[in-house]
Amino acid sequence: MEKGHDHGQNKYGMVIDLDKCTGCGTCMTACAAENNVVVRPDESDKERSITWMLLYKITNGKKFPHTEVCHFPRPCMHCEEDGNGGHHPTCVSVCVATATTLDSKTGIVSQIYTRCIGCRYCQAACPYHARYFNWWDAYFPKGKGLERYLSPEVSPRMRGVVEKCTFCHHRLMRAKNQAYSEGRRDLKEDDYITACSEACPARAITFGDLNNPNHKVSKLIKSPYAFRLLERLNTKPKVYYLSTKDWVREWADNPVPHVSPSS
Amino acid sequence: MTNPANSSEKPSQGGLIFFLAGFIPALIVGWVIFPMVLYSKQPQPINFNHKLHLDPEVVDGIEGDTETERCLYCHGFRDDGTFVGIPVAAQCTECHDDPETPLGDTRDEEEFLTKYVAGEKEVPWLSYSRQPDCVYFSHIAHVKMGNMDCSVCHGNHGESEMLPPYKENRLTGYSINIWGKNIAGYKLDTWDRMKMDDCAECHTKKGHEENNACFVCHK
């Protein structure tokens, strides 16, 4: 347990080791199951299928048999800034109804479904396609009983609002309640981790407080192989990646080799 | 259609009367009728006497220095820190164990034992303070860590002998207890209303503005 991190500022963040990631997709299904993400009969329309965590598949473009493949798991980046030095993420500063904000205490970008009016400006502003609009009513047909696996910790969304990865914020609340009942205010490192990092079989996803030097994430981001997506845009994401492969790190930020991606 | 020309020529008297003819009924509608229409009223399935159950003389084991401690005797916390809320019948039967032999002599207890305990049914209590699904509230954070008394939000419920009828706002579907007892929105006591602004007001007063962040209370 670390001292003084309850009233101090936390900055929760994620480090994804692309060398370990096998592209199995467990992070995606675990996320969907954890967060009551709606699933429709056809999920192949990638422009409209809701995936808070999404795998992008990239190849090094080399000819057979020198082809290499790598997957980029992409949650919400929970950016710090808007890319122009403004201290709101680009999606937050554009929101008309204050439905999404950057929590200064956790560094998590919230999304309030009952406040959102569905103007989708935030989607246009987000370069990571991390935000998803509910184009349909939640799919829970009568007599299918699908609503029975819904978790009460995350409220299901109605049609016409935007949703996105919340770093499993409800798990932070869960962890706090647990700590409180044990008479603690401070959280231990493992008390609060996201569903994706918990489920990842290859242990590729590490989650923790970037402000806490003792947390694994803080150590990992010091690696020479650590980088962030679109670093050049200065959105200051709190999701970091690790890869020892040069071509992968190349892919993460412009300039890009002019080959069309296979994802 | 009356010809505007001549109507404008004819001088009209008693303007004020006509004005009041609109004004006064409007006031009545707004202050008297509207509140009656806005809220539906429903009695609880059976009565529960909080005062009685909080009396150490009557219920042994209930003693505790503060009233809050006594409340927690039934409305307590689970090991994972979540709040029990309205107790389930199983909790009641720890004392009211035998349907045949009531501990008191009220008809409510009798009904409770025969209808629910014997019939192994839960009592369909109507919750006065249920927040909507989009709201997250941690009792333990407030009561245990924040040392707040139950009464701050729930008032003197513990001293009541009768359960008041449950009133629900027809538009929002929320209980009047969280949606504001006073139709005009005046707040005489802290427990008159439990809306977002009330939570925020208290957070701010206690110097916890950071807890007004959206995700602290929304899920």
Place this chain on the structure above:
Amino acid sequence: MELDRRNFIKIVVGGAAGIQLTPLPWKLADDIAIWTQNWPWVPVPPVGEFTHVGSICTLCPGGCGIEVRKVETRAVKIEGRPDYPVNPGGICPLGAAGLQLLYDETIRYTSPMKRVGPRGAGKFMDITWDEALDTLADRISGLRDRQRPEALAAVDGNPIRSTMSLMIERLLKAVGSLNYLRIPSAEDTYEMANTLMLGTEGPMAYDLENADYILSFGSGLLDGWGAPGRVLNAWGLWRGKTLKKRVRVVQVESRASNTASRADQWIAAIPGTEGALALGLAHVIIKERLFSTEFVNNHSFGFNDWMSADGRHHMGFKTMVLDQYSPDKVARITGLSLREIVSLAKDFAGAKAPIAVCGKGKGTLNGSLFELMAVQSLNALTGNINRTGGIFMRDPLPVSPLPEVELDAIARQGLKKHRLDQAGGMRYPFTRSLINSFTNNILRSSGSPVDTLLIFSANPSHNLPDGGAFKRALKDIPFIASFSPFHDETSHMADLILPDHTYLEKMDDVVWPTGLQYPLYGLSKPVVDPVYDTRNTGDVIIQLAKRAGRPLGSAFPWNDFEAVLKARAKGLFDSGSGLVGYSGSRPAWKRQAGGIRPDYRSFEDMWKKIKSGGVWYRPVDSAGDRQMSFKTPTGRFEFFSTNIELAVKNYARKTSEQTALKQMGFGVKGEEAFMPHYEAMEPEVDSSAYPLTMVPYEMINLSSGWAPTPPFVYKTLFDTQLKKAESFVEINPETAAQHDLKEGDRAIVKSTVGEVQVRITLFEGAMPGIVYMPLGFGHTGYDEFIRGKGVNPNSIIDAGTDPLSGQPVWWNTRVRLTKV
């Protein structure tokens, strides 16, 4: 004083003014704001007390540990179990979405049913369990009365060695039928290879976590092979090390699968030539004398040429490999470069703890026997057997066998009849079951030799690589009873449904997860009460037997399936070893300091703990290292299989050895046949009409086995794999150019047995000349989430026959590709 326009206006103004002075407008605005947030038809999950139930996942034979999070009685989330030895916390995409299989009512049979519509239409009517059980019991007794017990057959998809599979085999035996069919999987081939070379029927045991060099012959280590939770965790460990110390992973596969494209080295050999490559590597290793003389000399048989008792000279493995598998020849066969082969051999032999892994894809489908033997011989050459970071020769799990069935006359008569599939016979002496030849037998004979077919935990009409033959065969069978909990394609052909619980509602065992290096017994338990009127098939079999009267009833003396499981577990206790608790602090694959004392007092205590913890296991140390008592006839690791030799001689009693080999389906002459060797599997198809090869491939995020793919998982598929109702095949841009196909084009893939329409996606990682089609699409059963998505490669597979094992060769169907 009339109410003219002016006065009317006054009233209105007055009213308007008055209303402003009441709460009405302001309160209303506020309430409406909230009202707009209420969407009554969006479900609101009930709150309640959270609990966690630990169990294991039996969606695949991997048997990973799962922890189910519940709210009151509802299960709301499946997570990996950190306190389970197989998969410390991790889980696979299908396992994480398992609740959708439990709660999606429209893919489940909610009670026993009998068919009302035509076969395949999936129209059923609810019946009672009594009616269902009586119907089937009468049917079986009827067969016995007519002295035709062998006309009862069963297809079983339960993992090999599992208690359920024993129960089913036992039922048939008690009735008097040998026709117990298994869905072929890599496990069957492993078992054969181990029997022949190590002399044990125990499973393959790879010490992956401790190895420092993994040479995988097409095993989809990152595509769902073995226990995914365990293998992917191992991958994480390998990659966790510093760059220099990293475990080297080499993948032999023709396509850049998840595994191949991430391996340190990708060896793109032509599919089906893996065995040749293994022997080519052996050649280099032997030639360069890089093999372990210690092991070869002291613990192996048939490496060098040898003289048998009768004074005849026999060729040894060494001689065969040296003159048959020179690198340049192998290079020609496999399409690899000479340099690649030589350096690979040196790397492999040079590693401290190298493992050669075999079993194609996920292992859902069978492998090739001689290929597996060839790969195993590599492990023998490095002598990395029964050594840390090698492969272990394991005895089967010490679970108690079920007591012998006492048979009545009818049963004894029935058991004298031949199996319909020739398995275990003269021609396929080492094979337990051959469902493909079973199918052909039915299709060939006029009037089905099978009267009643029982189907357990299997969906053969979709999952068998037989070009849809089994589906056709089902039409000829008079009566079919399915025990499937799901509306799968096979159950839609059934006349009677006796629905099983789903894996989250029942108690069932996992006897040694695939490929695990230490003995482990997993026990699943009901995490929720049965959601519908279903029953554990284990219980149903007992009830069925009791209804069919003596002697069947007496063959199942137990009250319920749990009693059977408990009786089996007794053996674990009697072995006097093992643990039933796992802290997670010390991985079971780590060499434990000193012996391990059992953490249970009595059998009852152990059983209680297994039921709650779901596991009994024996960590690596007590493995009896370097104990080299192989249970082969020679007591050694057999490069030269005396068993095969015996079998062939056996067959040759009536004829010459050469004709015997020919008739047994060998492509080689002489003693080569008794040793790991390579046989080219060229299908007799005009290669000008069918210029390409179709190779089905498996993905970790698409179920190719019996369990359906849960809806959530479809989110993980790319729209270059599935788009609306169409699935894609991967081909190399070069091949595409030859057929003037572009990304996204539609095309017909036609084989000699059928054709399907697919869309094309160009993938540099695909071997030119090959069409790669994913397994797991093309369902017609289940519900709108699963039905009508893509095509099923099985339906166009023209399977050859693997020599000696007789199992299908499903990886080299010749096809033609025509643009639509």
Place this chain on the structure above:
Amino acid sequence: MDSPLLPEGVKRCSPKVFLLWTLPWLALLAWGGLSAFLCLYKGLNQTNMSDIFAFALWIVFDLAIIALGAGAFFTGFLTYIIGKEELKDIINAAVIIGFICYSGAVAMLGIDIGQPIRGWFIFWHANVHSMLVEVSFCITCYLIVLIIEFLPLILENRQLDKIKELHLFGHNLHGIMVVFAATGTFLSFFHQGSLGGMFGVMYARPFAAREGFYVWPWTFFLFVLSAIAAGPCFTILCTKLTEKLSRKKLVPDNAIQLLAKISAWLLSVYMVLKIADTLDWIYGVVPRAGLEFMDFYREGPYGVWLVVCEIVIFGIIPAIILMIPKARRHQGLLITACLMNCTGIVLNRFVFIIVTLAVPVMPFDRFWSYMPTWQEWGIALAVLGYGFLVFSAAYRYLPVFPKEKELNPVTH
């Protein structure tokens, strides 16, 4: 039959002809009505909008007509504040066009958002940092202003004018019109700008992002300029069309010419700045994002030709035509130039919305393209129909063009 409603001393077509004329526009409205119902009842899955194309046809239409509607405030500004008397002859038309454009735009926005019944949250829970909030506020207020500006004209209808109160009311309104003109100008300036700002501030979208002055990216000013450059042209087009259809001269040439001249200058200035901005973007924003100009046009239907069309063909050329007095006096050329000018503006809005969203930002993402559904077209075109109806009705029943009588003396 409806003759008592017609303005005095002017000739109008027969009711039958007028009815026939309205039919196609009514049809468009019906189509739009059906589309609107589907989108509100079934949700926005009825459109081809997606998480990629969060903004699409409707927003393009909105921005386009708001830009073209700028004629209203700008002409008002010139007439009442600068005091260009001759424009009094066209101001009414300008106001009506403005009213049509803005009310149409607001209606479309109401359907475009996912939660129409929560639309007012923009004001209830406004986020002051958001350009879109500023837009919404200004547009709503300005719409009210437009109604007020439109009102006196409506009250000049022959029958309404008979009612004394209304007559007085209308007259007084006229008197203080300068106040509203000023307010309108102020509001318009800001929302026209903010519409540009909306895209300029998407700093993480290198295609749209721009630096700027204080909180306003350059697009803010460019949008204002382009709007007031195109607005008058659109007003001219509409009056010309009315003249063509009514086979009458309605507005004295000097008014038209003045507008044309002004927009010529504005357009020229705009083009200069636009080109400067584009260069600054190509050599500033783009390389800083690690990209090069051509990266945006690597794949997909949206190529460099868009830039050429927008700046050269539909920008510079009309500017030149309008600049040359001889040319702009030539009817054909004048109309062509105005058309081109308007097209250029629409193209500009299209590029900023659709292309911005179509080009990938993540290097490994792909290029997308978008095609509206009939429901989307329905709603968009309904605004067109609505426009024609309102304008026709206004022309028929109101003295829209003060000079009409003297230009076309009715001979008995």
